[in-house]
C-alpha cells in the first residue's frame with residue numbers, strides 16, 4: 847500500500863495491511879491529540895521524498911513526522927525494528943480496528959463502538975513485552 851503525508855513531501859510504501867491497532871496511551875494522545883490508529887507494518891517500510899524527522903519518545907521507540915507539514919507518520923519499535931504507520935496516510939486502504947492497547951489509559955471523553963477481540967491494559971502489555979524490555 848502507498849501513502850503520503852498531508853503536504854506530499856514524504857511518500858511511504860508498505861505491504862498491504864487491513865488491521866488497525868488503536869492505542870489509547872497518554873503518550874500517543876499527547877503526540878497526536880487523540881488515540882493513535884496504528885497499522886502494524888513490520889520492517890518492510892520504505893520512505894521516499896524528504897527524510898522524516900524523528901523524536902525518541904522512550905528508550906525503545908521513536909516517533910516520526912513530516913518536518914514540513916507535521917503529519918504523524920510512524921511509531922518505530924526499535925528492539926524489533928518494526929513500524930506502526932498512521933492509518934490516515936492511506937486514504938484508499940480498507941481497514942478494520944482489531945485491537946485496542948492501553949485501554950486503562952483511555953480518558954472518559956470518548957468511546958469507540960468497534961468491538962475488538964484484543965483489548966490490552968498497560969499491565970497486559972508489560973507482561974507481553976517483558977522479554978523485550980528486561981535485559
Ligand SMILES: [Zn+2]
Nearest residue numbers: 851853912915
Ligand atoms: Zn508533509
Ligand SMILES: [Zn+2]
Nearest residue numbers: 869870871874
Ligand atoms: Zn500509545
